[in-house]
Amino acid sequence: MSVNDNSVNIKNDKRGYHHGDLRSALVQAGLELLKTRSAEEVSLREIARLVGVSATAVYRHFPDKAALLGALCDEGGRELGRLQLEAMQRSGGGRAGFDAVGRAYVRFALDNPTLFRMMMTTRQAVDFLDMPEGRDNSALQLLRDNIASLTPAGASPEQRRIAALRAWSIVHGLAMLMLDNQVPTDEALIDAVIDSMSAGIAT
Amino acid sequence: MSVNDNSVNIKNDKRGYHHGDLRSALVQAGLELLKTRSAEEVSLREIARLVGVSATAVYRHFPDKAALLGALCDEGGRELGRLQLEAMQRSGGGRAGFDAVGRAYVRFALDNPTLFRMMMTTRQAVDFLDMPEGRDNSALQLLRDNIASLTPAGASPEQRRIAALRAWSIVHGLAMLMLDNQVPTDEALIDAVIDSMSAGIAT
DNA sequence: CACTCATGTTATCGCTGTAAACATTGCCGA
DNA sequence: TCGGCAATGTTTACAGCGATAACATGAGTG
Numbered sequence: 258m259s260v261n262d263n264s265v266n267i268k269n270d271k272r273g274y275h276h277g278d279l280r281s282a283l284v285q286a287g288l289e290l291l292k293t294r295s296a297e298e299v300s301l302r303e304i305a306r307l308v309g310v311s312a313t314a315v316y317r318h319f320p321d322k323a324a325l326l327g328a329l330c331d332e333g334g335r336e337l338g339r340l341q342l343e344a345m346q347r348s349g350g351g352r353a354g355f356d357a358v359g360r361a362y363v364r365f366a367l368d369n370p371t372l373f374r375m376m377m378t379t380r381q382a383v384d385f386l387d388m389p390e391g392r393d394n395s396a397l398q399l400l401r402d403n404i405a406s407l408t409p410a411g412a413s414p415e416q417r418r419i420a421a422l423r424a425w426s427i428v429h430g431l432a433m434l435m436l437d438n439q440v441p442t443d444e445a446l447i448d449a450v451i452d453s454m455s456a457g458i459a460t
Numbered sequence: 461m462s463v464n465d466n467s468v469n470i471k472n473d474k475r476g477y478h479h480g481d482l483r484s485a486l487v488q489a490g491l492e493l494l495k496t497r498s499a500e501e502v503s504l505r506e507i508a509r510l511v512g513v514s515a516t517a518v519y520r521h522f523p524d525k526a527a528l529l530g531a532l533c534d535e536g537g538r539e540l541g542r543l544q545l546e547a548m549q550r551s552g553g554g555r556a557g558f559d560a561v562g563r564a565y566v567r568f569a570l571d572n573p574t575l576f577r578m579m580m581t582t583r584q585a586v587d588f589l590d591m592p593e594g595r596d597n598s599a600l601q602l603l604r605d606n607i608a609s610l611t612p613a614g615a616s617p618e619q620r621r622i623a624a625l626r627a628w629s630i631v632h633g634l635a636m637l638m639l640d641n642q643v644p645t646d647e648a649l650i651d652a653v654i655d656s657m658s659a660g661i662a663t
Numbered sequence: 664c665a666c667t668c669a670t671g672t673t674a675t676c677g678c679t680g681t682a683a684a685c686a687t688t689g690c691c692g693a
Numbered sequence: 694t695c696g697g698c699a700a701t702g703t704t705t706a707c708a709g710c711g712a713t714a715a716c717a718t719g720a721g722t723g
Contacts, residue, residue, distance in 0.1 A: 276671080297500050300710060311672050313712080318670090322711065377640050419652045422634070422643065426653060427626060430633025437580050440625060449622045450629060457660040478688065478701060503679060514703050516681075521701090525680065 280318040280328075282308045287329045291371045301325065323379075330380050333372045337365050345403075352455050355403045359428040359451045366432035367442060374436065377429075407458050420458050427454045483521040483531075485511045490532045494574045504528065526582075533583050536575045540568050548606070555658050558606045562631040562654045569635035570645060577639065580632075610661050623661050630657045 286307040290299045301322050302312040319325040341361045348357035366373040404421045434440040489510040493502045504525050505515040522528040544564045551560035569576040607624045637643040
C-alpha cells in the first residue's frame with residue numbers, strides 16, 4: 258500500500274487508459290526534471306509519476322532508461338543546432354559568426370547543465386573533425402565552413418583540423434569548467450576567452 | 461541466505477574482527493574499481509565486498525558514499541599534481557614545461573577517465589585563476605609562474621588571466637572531448653593542439 | 664461486431680544507499 | 694591483572710531504483 262509503488266493512482270484529469278502521446282510526454286517531463294535535478298538523480302519512476310502513468314509504461318516506448326535519456330539528448334542536440342544556426346545568421350557570419358556560435362555553445366551548456374553534460378558523455382561521437390555531411394548537424398557544417406574561411410589561405414587540411422579542434426576544445430573546455438564551478442560563470446570572461454580564440458585561429 | 465546481502469562472509473585470510481586500516485583499504489579498492497567501471501556503476505557494497513568487509517562498515521569511516529568518492533578524488537588530485545610537477549621538472553621549464561604540464565593533464569585524464577571526470581565534477585573549485593597560494597596545488601602554482609613568464613612583458617594581469625584560462629580550457633576541453641569519444645584519442649593530435657596552444661599564448 | 668494488438672497496469676525481483684541495533688576487541692586506568 | 698569504554702566491525706531492515714513477466718484495457722480494422 259506504499260504510495261511509492263509502481264502505480265501512481267493520481268490520474269486526476271480525464272484521460273482514459275491510453276494516454277495519447279505518452280512518448281513525447283515522457284520526453285517533455287524528462288527535460289523538465291533535468292532542469293533541476295542532475296542526471297543520475299532523475300529516475301524513470303519520477304518521470305512516469307510526473308506524467309501520471311505507471312513506471313513500467315515507459316518500457317512500451319523505450320527499451321530502457323538509457324534510451325529515454327538518449328531521446329532527451331536528441332532533443333537537446335536539435336535545440337543546440339537551432340541556437341547555433343540562429344546565432345550564426347544573426348551575427349552575419351565571418352569571424353563574428355564564429356564567435357557567436359562559440360558563445361551559443363557555451364550559453365547552451367550553462368543554460369542546460371545536466372542535459373549538456375549528458376549529451377557530451379552519452380551521445381555517439383559526432384566526429385566533428387571529419388565533419389560528415391550528415392543530415393542533422395547543419396550547425397556543425399556551418400562551423401566547418403566558417404573555420405575554413407577563417408584559416409589562412411595556405412593552410413593545409415591538417416592545419417585546419419587542428420585549428421578547428423583547438424577552437425572546439427576552447428569552447429568545450431570553458432563550458433565544462435564553468436559547469437563544474439572550476440571557474441566563475443562570468444559573461445565577460447566568456448567573451449574575452451572566445452575573442453582571444455578567434456583572434457588566434459589564423460595561427 | 462542470499463549471497464548478495466550486506467554480509468560477505470569471505471574473510472578468507474586471517475584478520476580478526478578489526479581490519480587494521482580499513483579506510484585506506486576502501487580507498488585503494490575504490491580506485492581499483494574506478495579503473496574499469498564508471499563512477500555510478502561502482503557501489504559501496506561492491507567496494508566493501510572487494511575489501512572483504514560488510515557494506516555498512518564503510519560508514520564507520522565515511523559519512524556517505526559521496527564522502528568515499530571524495531576521498532578517491534583527493535587521491536587523484538595528489539597524483540595529478542605529482543605527475544604535472546614531474547613533467548614540468550623533467551622538461552626543464554619554459555614553454556616546453558608548459559606543454560609538458562598540459563600533456564600530463566590530458567594524459568592523466570585519458571589514463572583515469574572516471575576518476576578525472578569525478579574530480580572535475582565533484583571537487584571543490586580549485587579557483588585556478590585566482591591561484592590561491594594554498595598548500596596542495598604546487599603544480600598549479602608552477603603553472604601560474606610559467607604562464608606569467610610566457611605572456612608578453614607588457615601583458616596586464618587581466619590578460620594573463622585570460623591566457624591562463626584559455627590554455628586551461630584547451631587542455632581540459634581536449635581531454636573531455638577525447639574522454640567522451642567525440643574526438644579520436646590520437647597522440648599526435650594532442651601534441652599538435654597543445655603545440656598550437658603554447659604558440660598562441662603570447663597573443 | 665468481434666478480434667487483435669498496441670498500450671497501459673500490477674506484482675515481483677535483485678540491487679542500491681543508509682539507519683538502527685548489536686557484537687567484538689584494543690586499549691587505558693584502577 | 695582486570696574491568697569497562699570507545700572504536701570498529703556485523704546483522705537486520707527499509708525504501709527507492711531499474712527491469713521483467715503476466716495481466717487488463719480499449720482503439721481501430723476486418
